[in-house]
Amino acid sequence: xxxxxxxxxxxxxxxxxxxxxxxxxxxxxxxxxxxxxxxxxxxxxxxxxxxxxxxxxxxxxxxxxxxxxxxxxxxxxxxxxxxxxxxxxxxxxxxxxxxxxxxxxxxxxxxxxxxxxxxxxxxxxxxxxxxxxxxxxxxxxxxxxxxxxxxxxxxxxxxxxxxxxxxxxxxxxxxxxxxxxxxxxxxxxxxxxxxxxxxxxxxxxxxxxxxxxxxxxxxxxxxxxxxxxxxxxxxxxxxxxxxxxxxxxxxxxxxxxxxxxxxxxxxxxxxxxxxxxxxxxxxxxxxxxxxxxxxxxxxxxxxxxxxxxxxxxxxxxxxxxxxxxxxxxxxxxxxxxxxxxxxxxxxxxxxxxxxxxxxxxxxxxxxxxxxxxxxxxxxxxxxxxxxxxxxxxxxxxxxxxxxxxxxxxxxxxxxxxxxxxxxxxxxxxxxxxxxxx
Numbered sequence: 001x002x003x004x005x006x007x008x009x010x011x012x013x014x015x016x017x018x019x020x021x022x023x024x025x026x027x028x029x030x031x032x033x034x035x036x037x038x039x040x041x042x043x044x045x046x047x048x049x050x051x052x053x054x055x056x057x058x059x060x061x062x063x064x065x066x067x068x069x070x071x072x073x074x075x076x077x078x079x080x081x082x083x084x085x086x087x088x089x090x091x092x093x094x095x096x097x098x099x100x101x102x103x104x105x106x107x108x109x110x111x112x113x114x115x116x117x118x119x120x121x122x123x124x125x126x127x128x129x130x131x132x133x134x135x136x137x138x139x140x141x142x143x144x145x146x147x148x149x150x151x152x153x154x155x156x157x158x159x160x161x162x163x164x165x166x167x168x169x170x171x172x173x174x175x176x177x178x179x180x181x182x183x184x185x186x187x188x189x190x191x192x193x194x195x196x197x198x199x200x201x202x203x204x205x206x207x208x209x210x211x212x213x214x215x216x217x218x219x220x221x222x223x224x225x226x227x228x229x230x231x232x233x234x235x236x237x238x239x240x241x242x243x244x245x246x247x248x249x250x251x252x253x254x255x256x257x258x259x260x261x262x263x264x265x266x267x268x269x270x271x272x273x274x275x276x277x278x279x280x281x282x283x284x285x286x287x288x289x290x291x292x293x294x295x296x297x298x299x300x301x302x303x304x305x306x307x308x309x310x311x312x313x314x315x316x317x318x319x320x321x322x323x324x325x326x327x328x329x330x331x332x333x334x335x336x337x338x339x340x341x342x343x344x345x346x347x348x349x350x351x352x353x354x355x356x357x358x359x360x361x362x363x364x365x366x367x368x369x370x371x372x373x374x375x376x377x378x379x380x381x382x383x384x385x386x387x388x389x390x391x392x393x394x395x396x397x398x399x400x401x402x403x404x405x406x407x408x409x410x411x412x413x414x415x416x417x418x419x420x421x422x423x424x425x426x427x428x429x430x431x432x433x434x435x436x437x
Contacts, residue, residue: 053090056208063094064101071102074123078146088149088181089212092188095143096211099136100194106130136191137175150180156224157238159246160192165264166338169242172225176210185231186212189222209249217252220244250332254322255280258303266318267340270310270348274320277303284322285331288339296350296364307364310344352433357381358421360432368417368436376408378419380431385422391415391436412436 052058063081070076081098082091103125109118109132118124118131122142125135137153144151158174159165176189189210215231223241224230236244245264259276266272279302286295286306298305308318316339321331349366361377368374380386381404388396390412400406414436420428 048086053085053087056093059085059090059093060097063097066098072126074126074142074146077126078143081143082147088179091147091149092144092151092179092181092186093211095140095147095149096188096190096193097206099140099143099190100206102129103136103139103194104130105191105195106132106135133191134175136194137177140177140188140190144177144179152178152229154178154187154224154226154229156222156226156229157241158223159221163246165242165246169238174222176222178229178231181212185229187215187218187222187229187231188212189218207249209253220247220252245335245337247335248333250323251334254278254282254324254334256334261337265338265340267342268308268310270341270343270345272308274306274308275303281325282322283325283331284320286321287319288316293349293352293366296353296360298361299359307350308339309348309350309365310341311346311348312344313341314344315340354429354431354433356429356431358383358431360419363434366434368412368434370414370436371411373409373411376410376419377406378432379405380421383421383423387420387422387428388412389418389420391417 062084066077066080070080077098078095081094085091085094106118118128118135120131120135120138122135122139125131125139131139134153134155141151141153153175154177155172155175157169157172160174162173174191176187176191178185178187180186193207193210195205195207219230219232219236219241223236223238227235230236243263243265245262255278256276257278259274261274282304284297284304284306285292286308288294288308288311291311294309294311296307296309298307306320318337318339320334320336322334323329323331347367350364351360351366353360358380359378361379363374363376376388383404384401385397385399386406387398388408388410390396391414396410398406398408417434417436418430419432420430422428
């Protein structure tokens, strides 16, 4: 098998981009009135290189390499960004990527209210390089239209900065775009792709999620004022939009679906389970207000169950974080519920489970009764000897030579009770911790 040198490959791409940029710049600046004819000739090419037209890394690199000389004129910029590409998708991507990285969200004018006096026209946004959502969508629409693409600006409601699910939904507060690709309308939000949904943190970080987002995901935090732009077979109402829990882009990237609690508010007696399906192997952390002592994760064949127990009657904020187990990055925020318990107790806590490749099945609760029989069930791959260490510091050993699954029936005295595993070299890390009362 031939091995390709990555550095050489990237240098080749860079060289190719430079050649295209020089040609585009020369053509555009020498005869800008021929832009329309140039577009038509590019579209009429017989062969489409799908390795380029669907390669976001390549398209993005080309868009971000736009020379300064074409960035001050709408026609020149539209031509430069789209000329090398044949498909509507690639052209839309190049325009989307350039705007997301080159236009700043005008946080100061949003805070002061001065943005309403600023021009949102595309030519003025291109000149100032700073605007709010309407300016972003106007610029995207204008560049797309000048490149021969069909695009519309959409206004509506968004669950972005300043959104509060505990308050009534206000008036229209956001703008985004629809773009026609292959005869079908698709949805984009270049404002949020460029960090405009995180303006309070001044975070300029590209978010790919909002490019050609599936309508069933887009409706999670975008509700157009004109129903047809939901692009859904079953449109939802404004009330339903407001009641639904807001999910982060990372939630969808993890392939989570069939969530059993779709509404923001959960009412329960003392215990409930959040269940969903996914084909990926995930890890989670849950906070009930500021405590992480009240959840337990179970893995099923096609998903997970996150069990929540009440520490007492009242209203709580439940925040769920997660990521793929293979990811070394920290856990990502997924969603937040308001939970209203009508009963509970401060001792309602789940067993403390330490990180590792093991699963505790039973008992799920942290506090056990002294000298009462319990069935301990857990799975520890590759471990053939475990030990219970009770409140008297007594070690009780168990061996299992035939399976990774342990079933142990026993009782213990008062005090801390831990389950420890033998990993060799006289090392016995703790995988779970109970407290016997």
